Amino acid sequence: MKDLQVSYGPVNAVQGVSFGAEKGKVTVVLGANGAGKTTSLRAVAGFHKPRGGTASLDGKSILGAPAHRVVRQGMSLVPEGRKIFFPLTVEENLRIGGYAAPRGSHDTAIDGIYDQFPILRDRREMPAGLLSGGEQQMLAFGRAMMSQPRVMLMDEPSMGLAPTMVDRVMSSVRAIADTGIAILMVEQNADASLEIADSVVVVNRGRTVWSGPATEARENTAIVHAVLGETALDG
Numbered sequence: 001m002k003d004l005q006v007s008y009g010p011v012n013a014v015q016g017v018s019f020g021a022e023k024g025k026v027t028v029v030l031g032a033n034g035a036g037k038t039t040s041l042r043a044v045a046g047f048h049k050p051r052g053g054t055a056s057l058d059g060k061s062i063l064g065a066p067a068h069r070v071v072r073q074g075m076s077l078v079p080e081g082r083k084i085f086f087p088l089t090v091e092e093n094l095r096i097g098g099y100a101a102p103r104g105s106h107d108t109a110i111d112g113i114y115d116q117f118p119i120l121r122d123r124r125e126m127p128a129g130l131l132s133g134g135e136q137q138m139l140a141f142g143r144a145m146m147s148q149p150r151v152m153l154m155d156e157p158s159m160g161l162a163p164t165m166v167d168r169v170m171s172s173v174r175a176i177a178d179t180g181i182a183i184l185m186v187e188q189n190a191d192a193s194l195e196i197a198d199s200v201v202v203v204n205r206g207r208t209v210w211s212g213p214a215t216e217a218r219e220n221t222a223i224v225h226a227v228l229g230e231t232a233l234d235g
């Protein structure tokens with residue numbers, strides 16, 4: 001995605017964000033509250049009409065396409081706050097994620113997701129609202145995997161989780177990438193996300209201000225401190 005621009009009426013929320021995702025790799029998008037991370041992800045996923053920029057998936061232009069078409073082209077969004085359907089069972093939540101995939105593929109996809117997250121198999125008949133926060137995040141990953149995406153966009157998967165659960169969720173993100181999926185993950189938890197990231201994009205006030213390998217962001221902490229504050233990394 002290059003030079004994305006998105007406005008809410010007179011508010012220019014995103015004024016030049018660029019990022020990419022690579023097969024089997026985790027790219028983390030870091031930035032303070034209000035930097036424009038969520039707006040950028042939602043625009044590329046087809047939920048906001050952009051004002052400018054380009055985005056392509058495997059060489060095909062996708063910017064401005066509606067969300068269901070973006071999903072069919074191989075990219076799915078794990079939204080901020082998980083957006084699980086609490087009264088529905090775990091398995092019903094997963095089936096909803098398959099809405100854009102051929103019906104015959106659902107059972108195989110569900111089995112693959114249960115193999116990846118065995119806790120979801122144990123809880124398959126349980127209302128999703130009874131799961132812990134970390135389990136709900138795994139369900140949100142699983143739901144997005146039902147369409148067998150090549151690219152997954154993840155919006156703050158660590159939000160609101162206890163520190164031990166954050167580590168488990170980040171390990172799951174790494175494991176999903178290791179299956180060959182390209183991951184683009186927005187995070188505010190720089191420490192935890194840099195542990196598992198391959199590349200980093202830093203967004204500030206609606207613009208990409210730095211991008212490079214995660215090793216460089218870990219070593220050159222000034223980059224992260226400049227946008228997230230001095231306490232963003234433990235050391």
Ligand code: ATP
Nearest residue numbers: 008011013031032033034035036037038039040188
């Ligand atoms: P956070 O980490 O808090 O989610 P973010 O980096 O994801 O922050 P966005 O949520 O994309 O940032 O917000 C970018 C800017 O757009 C902010 O100035 C925000 O106030 C503004 N904004 C977001 N949603 C709307 C909306 N629906 N209407 C008007 N302005 C909005």
